[in-house]
Amino acid sequence: MSPSLREAGLFAGLALLVAGIFAWLGAAYGVRMLAEAACYAIIALGLTIQWGYAGLFNVGLMGFVAIAAFTTVLVSFPVNDAFWQGDGPVMLGQVALTLVIGVAVTILLSRSTRIGLPKGLRTALTLVAAAITYLAVQGQLDPAATLIEREAGFVGGLGLPVWMGWVAGGLVAGLLGWAMGRITLGLRADYMAIATLGIAEIVKAFLKNADWLTRGTLTVSPLPWPVPTPQELGFVASRSAYLAVTAVMIVVLYVLLERAWHSPWGRMMRAIRDNEVSAAAMGKDINRRRLEMFIVGNFIIGLGGAALITFTTIFDPSSFAPLNHTFLIWVMVILGGAGNNLGAIFGALLVYVIWIMSEPVAVFLFTTAEQWGESLFGWEAPSDLYTRALQMRVFVIGLTITLVLRFAPKGLLPEKVVKYD
Amino acid sequence: MPEAGLLAILPMNEIVFFLNKVVIAGFIIGSVYALGAVGVTLIFGILRFAHFPHGDMMTAGAFVALVLLWIFPGAGAAVGLPTAFVLMPIAMAVTALFAVGLDRTFYRPMRKAGVKPVVMVMTSIGVMLMMQGLLRLFAGTGTRQLYVDTDAKDIYRIPLGGRDLVITEPQLLLFATTIVAVVALHLFLTRSRMGKAMRAVSDNPDLARVSGISIDHVVRTTWLIAGALAAAGGTLLALDVTLKPDLSYNIILPIFAAAIVGGVGQPYGAIAGGLLVGFSETLAVFNWSVLLRPLRPYLPEFIEIPAKLAFVPTEYKIVVPFFILVAVLIWRPTGIFKGRVNI
């Protein structure tokens, strides 16, 4: 079977599946599912750049999604007047000033060997300056945070258009990627995985606990949409409009990525991924190229993450579970076919549809099992059976990962090997 | 007595507080990390990949102990120790066999296929998710106690000038187990034929193979040890606090940090690394203003001691192992004990 026929067949099958869901559960449900799947597809494109193109092992997707979503809230959520009229902005300004001065002093000290200071002294001074900066910022921030939380709840947003929020979210995710990449890209994949997992947990801890900034567990909602909301247009029309926006984003990203992939730059990236040693021997600056990929990938992941959270209309820092935002996307990418943009999109749509459908299926299975168990053996099911049933999905995701890696390591739509002349 | 005089001028109250909150607490959590990190570092040394489900393996070991507890609730009362501790050796054996089974089912086929290390890591992440799913499916997400009614959780208080040094029975058992495990591991690695073969494979797998060392046996032994120690760590942690099914990510990061700080592939390094990470965590979240308070009369008026002066707020504890990890990776990627595995 030729690759294009295979693609057509797989997408046709997917379309049938989606049509069936529309018929069964109604258009409002179907469009919601597709819109969310489209957001996941954008994130999957970002990951396929990192993993499929550059072989970078990012298991901290959740962190990048969360930071981008938060940035969107900060940029596009309506302005909180209570905050701007109080002392909060001034106090935060002071914190920022302290931070800038402290960082500047620390950086200057870390370069002080140039004016002849011995290395040991330099390190000691730098550490002391960093510690003082940290304590000073912390000391100023605490009262500011308390004040803001008491008077205004949280800082609110800037009230700018949503698309600006998304782009800003992507940029911040890219920036975090730059910082992470500087540290981890030279390391072997295991260490990179550990480090990215760590940064994701830290971002989550920060967003969850910085109530003055994010409202923490109180959550922020409703997030503004780039298109008219369901209240204005009704569910189907409004969600369709949202789906159209994300679909356009996917098409634009897809075209750009395909062009990049077939350009000399893309060829170089493949060379680096497939044979690091010889690429280095040819004088390619591997870590720099990888850093580029990591940043671009994180930008796209941030974009998709911002769109996803905006669609759900609620920013809840505790909802950023590694399962939904990291490993689900990993399954999408490796099942779809790493290194194949179409594969990533296909994988995202298919896996998300299955994921969504698996919830009622799991609950159905477990309720049936409960009834049978009760009537036949007098088994008394635990009261939290419903939540437990959902854990079955975690198992299935893990099983899918191991099975795909073992039996279909190239995925359903394998990367097309480009022939060179 | 001169000691009494010394005791009188020392702020014993604060010092004991420090000992309780930092030294003892750090040693406890550090021991748990060490028991996990030894397994991680051995697996890394022999099989060359980071084993992500290790935290879940610890939890699984504790759950095995819990199940045994339901089956033999009277075992502890007979010897006068917590029942779960008495049953721990069985839990360790079960978990060790489980770890070997895990290898047979998921890792060995990948190894035979000669996949890249990164694919092994991803497989291990898949296994981690499966274990998490199963654990929560069978155990729910609530916390549980590893004590039965007949167990008395003994608490020892050593009075030291005002405040008591507090240490509980499970903590003592944890110390004892860690020390026994370290000594046993040391003897195993330096005296026994299989232990030396493990070091040889970790040092130079190709040469080990041409020397006629069976890699399969070594791999099996590695999983047995890693599984048994993980079960011990998990059970003792659950005895000390509670048994939580969702420990996974929270414990795997410090464990990796410990293994990397200690130098990957170095069991002694992992133990030192575990303790280092444990102490760093307790030091970082410790409220230093308690120690500064006795200095109040000697400080000038304008310096005020804040009510809370910790390096890191408790909510951000996970930042500590991460920073240790990143710092080591940047400045000394081979770890303090120079790991054998190249970056």
Place this chain on the structure above:
Amino acid sequence: MPLLEMTNIHGGYGGANILNGVSIAIDADQIGVIVGPNGAGKSTTLKALFGLLKVGEGSVVFDGRTVTNMAPEKLVLEGLSYVPQEFNVFPTMSVEENLEMGAYVRRDGFRHLIDQVYGFFPPLKDKRRQPAGELSGGQRQMVAIGRALMTEPRLLLLDEPTAGLSPRYMGEIFDRIIAVNKAGVGILMVEQNARQALALAHRGFVLAGGQNRFTGTGAELLADPDVAKSFLGGGADHA
């Protein structure tokens, strides 16, 4: 009957063949030396013999038994032993532990063998508690050969045992190899220092392009002007 008979060996890594018909035969108690230019397939021949890469065609007969493509850990039991060119010790383990690892397949006592190795390589006795990775290059080579001797092999395979050693150590290692051979162990080694090696060889094999080019006794090959011209660098002594 020869102890080892490799006949018309073809093989290589992945698709490309490096060996295109190599034949080696040596008797028990002999020293065989394989020389030739870089890329001739010398080390590859040893690896093919020791089961470290797949032999596509041809046969390996050791002591009357066909051992083609047998796994290394089995060949050790057959009486073969192999010393790789690089990474041939366990660096964090002590000298004595390295030797013990060599005897890993033995279930009987091996104390006398360790003493025998110390007899061949006296410097190791003083360093027996020291990690092998901390020794000098020549001493590390002694540890590597000693480790391989611990199985009491009948044929010892050495891949460039003197690579990177100073002339003084080179001579010492060659002397020890002769001593080992005198004790009844057959030797098959690959060498860059062709002249010195052929000088002590009972059988010499000159490979080029993965095939035998010249075969004879060491003395014959050294005397052959064609060999000297093409493979021994004119007549100048490199040592």
